[in-house]
Amino acid sequence: MEKTLIRPVFTGAELRRLIVPLVFEQLLAVTVGMADTMMVATVGEAAVSGISLVDQANVLLIQVFAAMATGGAVVASQYLGRRDREGARDAARQLIYVILAMSVVLAVVCVAFNRHLLRFMFGQVEPDVMAAAETYFWISALSYPFIAVYNGGAALFRSMGNSRVSLLASFIMNAINIGGNALLIYQFNMGVAGAATASLASRMTACFMVLVLLRNPHNAICLEHVLRLRFDGGKIRSILKVGVPNGIENGMFQIGKLLVAGLVASFGTSSIAANAICNNVSSIVSIPASAIGLGMVTVVGRCMGAGEKKQARTYTRNLMALAWGTIVLMNGAILFLAGPLVGFYAMPAATTALAMEIMREFCFWSVLSWTPSFILPNALRAAGDARFTMCVSMISMWIFRIGMSYVLGYALNMGLKGVWLAMYIDWCVRAVIFLWRAKGDKWQQKKVIE
Template structure:
């Protein structure tokens, strides 16, 4: 469940701050927050200056052919995201057996890795729109050009972000009150992230946004799910539990996942098979 600023106000308003009713109160607040947002969106869609304003929702009839096309894209993407969450849980269960120092170090390293990838992910999300518009206009060469160009932009962003976070990891561990062993492990992992991520991360994620925009979602789902389970999860568990490599085993598995996906996506980008789909007919 996501926490929204309005939730706290509703909890206070209805006197649900006590532990016994906090969970029920937060769920109620979340429900009313989403309900309010729904009505705001419905109201905004009625504005006449919109390209396609919506006035009477009761006259709208579903177009099942278009819905099936949307689901053909949405369901594989949903499965991919769901499997990713299951994989995170499996990895977390392995880390939880390594002791408090390893858990704290892994948690902080994971947070830093997420932060240094946010801007590049934003570039990838923008790539989906650009590729979608290019293919919608039947300009396949333009779509290929933008996948390559924005991959280069993402590479520059990743290098800068990784260096910035590497510089900040020392004060973060110090002011975060981490114990010496946890700080040492965290800095060690972030050092390797800073080295490997600029090399392997971009091609394992950014081209996939373009592939999805082109309708090549089943391929990206299959590659990401298999790579995650065999590299990120299975390899990490073998290295951690079989070879006693500690939390660094998780990152070796992740580096392997990035590398495998990057190689496969690079081949897919070069052979142009991802363009042999039709999202809109």
């Protein structure tokens, strides 16, 4: 009897076309973000402080939008895997409705209760800092619907296996942002308002660009008849089934980071500076692996939609190995270049020595546990196991990342090193649980679409 050959859901070339642009997109986000920060720094100390405060809230909300976009991408990917283009196109419409409605409500609330929200989040700050924060906050809030829809559109293109569009849109968005900063801050002296307006213009451009490209009828997902409001409760529930747990998980993670940052601030200036240096340097390490994780959502989602559970496992294993390999290479490079990278900040000897010690330990623990902690959960979410990843991540974060930070850093007087050790414990706990979950079958028994 002749064996039937099963066609791979993704070829090697298709995987490369999906993942390679994502790597450059992630790299662009980090490098351009650094350039943006340096340009805004010329506005003045009070302005930078106000922008920094608002950005903490903005990151939290943007993470929620990204989580909802991931929910839509999972649903669309599974319909495409099932070869149901109409289902995928309808899911895309429902995603745009949901994410637009949510972002408009948040924008209205943030504009209407601008000062009250800032006072609630940050308490009493200097009047000039609060004035800068208020200006930046209300203009930033106007951009929420645009960045939300952009995230949704970019996720839909990834679900089609096309990440070049989001790379191009990201490049254009950041170019407009930097160019706008240069024009509005340096030439027109608009200060904080100029920085916020440049961001608003860049997000509007990226949003409309993605929407126009999604109208192409040759796309597997073509966004059509959007203005004919037709809500599909089943598809909206499917999107929320993945998006809501992912959004809660991302939101709680950002809140946890803020709490830990407050603890670090109590250790003194040297610890604050060393922590900032290590955060900046370590963020570079995960860029390629994070891109692979984004691609995994599309790949596993498409496999599950096609009913190819075995292929979903195989791709998960292969992409995990690839991500782990990049983590090994990047940490090796960081370990080799740690001296020059940390020395670039020209800090006092004590701060530099502390940062160097933390970076060496980070490289070891990152290689050991970061990939299964943060990349593997994407495969579980793409299969519909988002509630499990949310529960594990939140419990581990509150007990180990936050709780142990206070025990090790404060109670046992380990300071900043104790806070980073608590983070490694959190990673290891997550890694063990997610590897155990992926080894079993329960995650593949979840249903996202009927």
